[in-house]
Amino acid sequence: MSIKRSAFVNPLLEQTPSTKTPDPCILVIFGATGDLTARKLLPALYNLAREGQLPPHFACVGFARREKTNEMFRSEMLDAVSKYSRVKPVDKSLWEQFSQCVFYHQSEFDDDSGYESLKKSLAELDRTLGTKGNRVFYLSTAPSYFPVIGEKLSQHKLIYPITDQKWSRVIFEKPFGRDLTSAIELQQHVESYLDESQIYRIDHYLGKETVQNLLALRFSNSIFESLWNKNHIDHVQITFAEEIGIGTRGKLWEEAGMLRDVVQNHIMQLVTLVAMEPPINLKANSIRDEKVKVLESIRPFPHNHFDRFAVRGQYGPGYVDGKEVIGYRQEENVARHSMVETYVALRLFIDNWRWDGVPFYLRAGKRMPKRATQIDIAFKNAPGVLFNTGNNTISNVLAIRVQPNEGMSLKMNCKVPGPDNALQPVKMDFQYGNFFGTTPPEAYERLICDCMAGDSTLFARSDEVLASWRLLTPILEHWHNEHPKDFPNYQSGSWGPEQAQKLIEHDARKWRIL
Numbered sequence: 429m430s431i432k433r434s435a436f437v438n439p440l441l442e443q444t445p446s447t448k449t450p451d452p453c454i455l456v457i458f459g460a461t462g463d464l465t466a467r468k469l470l471p472a473l474y475n476l477a478r479e480g481q482l483p484p485h486f487a488c489v490g491f492a493r494r495e496k497t498n499e500m501f502r503s504e505m506l507d508a509v510s511k512y513s514r515v516k517p518v519d520k521s522l523w524e525q526f527s528q529c530v531f532y533h534q535s536e537f538d539d540d541s542g543y544e545s546l547k548k549s550l551a552e553l554d555r556t557l558g559t560k561g562n563r564v565f566y567l568s569t570a571p572s573y574f575p576v577i578g579e580k581l582s583q584h585k586l587i588y589p590i591t592d593q594k595w596s597r598v599i600f601e602k603p604f605g606r607d608l609t610s611a612i613e614l615q616q617h618v619e620s621y622l623d624e625s626q627i628y629r630i631d632h633y634l635g636k637e638t639v640q641n642l643l644a645l646r647f648s649n650s651i652f653e654s655l656w657n658k659n660h661i662d663h664v665q666i667t668f669a670e671e672i673g674i675g676t677r678g679k680l681w682e683e684a685g686m687l688r689d690v691v692q693n694h695i696m697q698l699v700t701l702v703a704m705e706p707p708i709n710l711k712a713n714s715i716r717d718e719k720v721k722v723l724e725s726i727r728p729f730p731h732n733h734f735d736r737f738a739v740r741g742q743y744g745p746g747y748v749d750g751k752e753v754i755g756y757r758q759e760e761n762v763a764r765h766s767m768v769e770t771y772v773a774l775r776l777f778i779d780n781w782r783w784d785g786v787p788f789y790l791r792a793g794k795r796m797p798k799r800a801t802q803i804d805i806a807f808k809n810a811p812g813v814l815f816n817t818g819n820n821t822i823s824n825v826l827a828i829r830v831q832p833n834e835g836m837s838l839k840m841n842c843k844v845p846g847p848d849n850a851l852q853p854v855k856m857d858f859q860y861g862n863f864f865g866t867t868p869p870e871a872y873e874r875l876i877c878d879c880m881a882g883d884s885t886l887f888a889r890s891d892e893v894l895a896s897w898r899l900l901t902p903i904l905e906h907w908h909n910e911h912p913k914d915f916p917n918y919q920s921g922s923w924g925p926e927q928a929q930k931l932i933e934h935d936a937r938k939w940r941i942l
């Protein structure tokens with residue numbers, strides 16, 4: 429099916445500004461030698477520069493513990509941008525220009541003198557580059573460093589009172605806390621020196637176009653919204669699959685695991701956007717209010733029959749994309765008998781009027797056969813009195829592809845031409861790339877830009893984060909107390925452990941084949 433472009437613009441969407449002007453500022457990245465800076469943050473800044481979306485007066489300072497000169501840091505970042513930028517090859521003359529505003533600052537995270545010298549360097553950059561004293565501090569370190577960095581920033585007056593003309597904002601990379609108790613503690617800690625308006629809890633899934641489109645899809649198309657409930661929906665599946673393993677993040681991963689790294693944030697954000705009620709408007713707090721209600725309506729996981737609700741897995745060696753790969757326990761900085769999960773499947777219920785009795789099946793795994801993040805809305809089958817719609821297959825599925833091939837498809841039955849009443853499933857398909865002629869920008873581009881412009885709509889509010897931890901902490905505790913006896917329990921390149929199949933098959937349903 430082809431879809432024609434229409435000139436219609438939803439007036440509701442116009443309430444939110446489509447172009448934001450970021451203020452002049454300096455972005456300081458803590459943990460600048462880490463994986464995230466190389467894979468996401470610098471490529472995002474480079475692309476913002478390429479599209480003319482950075483403020484005209486801007487600088488980026490990488491703060492980390494390793495000794496390095498500005499030149500060394502710039503050259504490493506050029507390698508990273510060449511590898512990970514969504515637009516390649518890198519424009520050398522643009523890079524030359526852009527890299528002149530990239531700097532490196534070496535210090536331990538708890539060293540007072542490092543913050544004093546940072547303060548001086550930033551003031552000097554303000555003078556030479558006209559960045560007006562405004563600051564974004566991006567905490568992209570292991571979460572255990574957040575409290576000390578925040579405290580030092582505050583002690584050294586790098587955080588300003590909100591009454592100041594110049595502003596300071598802090599982006600906290602997820603996960604915000606590692607369970608409910610630590611998240612509450614972290615929240616109380618940061619509240620002692622930051623106003624909520626200065627706190628930006630990032631979940632980069634919220635910056636993805638396809639994720640933002642969920643609201644437009646649901647609330648600007650009456651054909652979907654009127655069917656979006658327990659009367660018509662059989663179940664919902666959300667899949668987050670990656671071919672990659674944990675790479676160089678062994679140390680971090682051993683502290684985290686899949687539930688903390690992906691489910692508590694990215695997957696739960698998708699659940700809330702699929703399940704929420706229409707907000708009263710598209711303002712940040714109205715949307716967040718509705719999302720929190722969803723999280724608070726999710727049925728707590730029971731203590732008995734736990735395996736019917738939560739399954740974990742860890743990848744062993746195997747083959748991905750025809751290449752032999754090692755198991756999780758063989759990865760660098762991973763304990764040889766590690767019990768940390770690289771796969772999670774959950775079955776949950778949202779106990780409210782809209783979703784009563786509708787199961788949500790969620791799965792997230794590393795070293796899967798392919799990379800795919802997808803939401804599948806499986807509708808109830810039509811009564812099989814006229815046509816044989818099959819017992820075990822769902823006739824109508826709305827598949828929302830978050831990535832790759834961003835877009836969506838609607839599966840339905842069609843009569844096969846000929847004398848028989850035979851049915852064949854067909855798909856109507858929409859792809860962002862084909863239709864809009866461009867791939868959507870990287871989520872980090874949008875989010876960094878929003879933070880520099882003071883717009884927190886696409887960042888998580890504290891009660892959202894706490895509600896998500898409140899729900900998932902009992903699983904973490906259960907898993908902590910009961911060591912899995914069968915790890916590694918899935919081969920790299922497979923779709924996860926056997927128990928995850930059972931989790932859904934027990935309800936006479938199947939995971940979608942992606």
Ligand code: BG6
Pocket residue numbers: 632670689690801
């Ligand atoms: C990060 C997780 O938040 O998201 C990683 O820490 C994961 O483990 C990544 O690989 C996936 O992001 P994306 O945008 O590639 O889906």
